[in-house]
Amino acid sequence: MRAKVLGAGVAGLCVAAELVARGCEVTVFDPAPRPGPHGCSWWAGGMLAPFCEGETAEEPVVRLGREAVDWWQRQGVRVERHGTIVLTLGRDRRELDRFARRVEGHAALDAAGLAALEPDLGGRFDRALHVAAEAHLDPRVALLHLRDRLEREGVAFVEGPGPAGGPTFDCRGLAARDSLPDLRGVKGEMAVLRSPDIRLARPVRLLHPRFPLYVVPRADGHFMLGATQIESDDRRRSVRSVLELLSAAYALHPAFGEAELVEIGVDARPAFPDNLPRLRRRGETIHVNGLFRHGFLLAPALARMAVEAACDHTTPELMDEDHD
Missing domain, CATH: 3.30.9.10 (D-Amino Acid Oxidase, subunit A, domain 2)
Incomplete structure (x- = not known):
């Protein structure tokens, strides 16, 4: 499958990594050439702390967030597992x-x-x-590492909004309010x-x-x-x-x-209004958004589910079909 990813923040890079693992040909479109202060992901804390987030977050945040530590380590990112x-x-x-x-x-x-x-x-x-059982990483180091690794593995990074049509994963964050009015x-x-x-x-x-x-x-x-x-x-x-x-x-x-x-x-x-992330499928586009303050914690699980939906034709947890 040839796929486009819109946005090269933490959500977009995680989706691209999951697509590459499936053998897909991937192009990532982003207005900026590299991760940096222009992106929300740059300012993250980098805490992989699903249990602590359970103080105020809903159950899916705790459960899905448990995937994050091992996922980031598999990408070659240094993760400090000291709790x-x-x-x-x-x-x-x-x-x-x-x-x-x-x-x-x-x-x-x-x-x-x-x-x-x-x-x-x-x-x-x-x-x-x-x-x-919790851990942490340096978000900036993680973003740059994943960006460079994906490029070495053949992912094309293009500055710009990306053309319409074809299998697309929209990971633009707040820029996607043109399609997601409740964001x-x-x-x-x-x-x-x-x-x-x-x-x-x-x-x-x-x-x-x-x-x-x-x-x-x-x-x-x-x-x-x-x-x-x-x-x-x-x-x-x-x-x-x-x-x-x-x-x-x-x-x-x-x-x-x-x-x-x-x-x-x-x-x-x-x-989104309930602070839970969403996958929203509209035609050939799957929106991956609403990560709130859980970007590095939940992006791996959301990326996995989004790619499963596209490649395996599933309707995973947290997906809205043809949402208007």
Whole structure:
């Protein structure tokens, strides 16, 4: 089969990888020549954390998200499989109890247990949760690796919107609102800090009733802080959101107060009204969209199901047929 993929973000690249695995001839169309700051995927946290997402997400997110860790490793992407730490400040202890009731797969830690896993957090918190089966990756490294690998395997990348007709996988994110009118933007802001004074081996989620924070370690002492969730597709950076991120990071560890502020980013994530992704088939086109804040977590499963629908003529989970 010859197939077109529209969009070279995480969804489009995952679909292209699944098509190549089926022996298909693939052309990917995207307005930009390479992954970069123009794309929503560039600003992702890279947490492969289906269990933690189960605090607020629907059951399919947890179940389908479990495919992600092994899928990314099969693509040759470096995945750090050290789990997730979940914490609260002392005044918010009830938040940790509430989280524990809603999320499976975790183990309770006391102060000594936390210090054994993350020495730089030792002495700062007396309770935590460790979700051992979770992992994380660097989204930018993953995007560039997958893009380069697909090109080596014969996938053609073309700058432009792509011609009409033929088997097509539309993975354009918010740009697909010309075909998916119920798609909305959810704004997310993030910051990247660099600090040589703190080391973390795994993502840390700091629960807070007003501005929850996650901190994801990256290479060379860099940390990604994220992310706000605002019902808007406005891509302007806001002082308030950045202050909340930095204040929460400082509460996690004072060393972040002396960190270098490397980058502030913002983009709008595509989501449907129920925040679940969708496959929508219209003629020869299958739309893969609505990944919300679960791009790297759910794109592998959505890509697998979309390619199964095209190649095996199935109607997989989360697919709407001929949606108007």
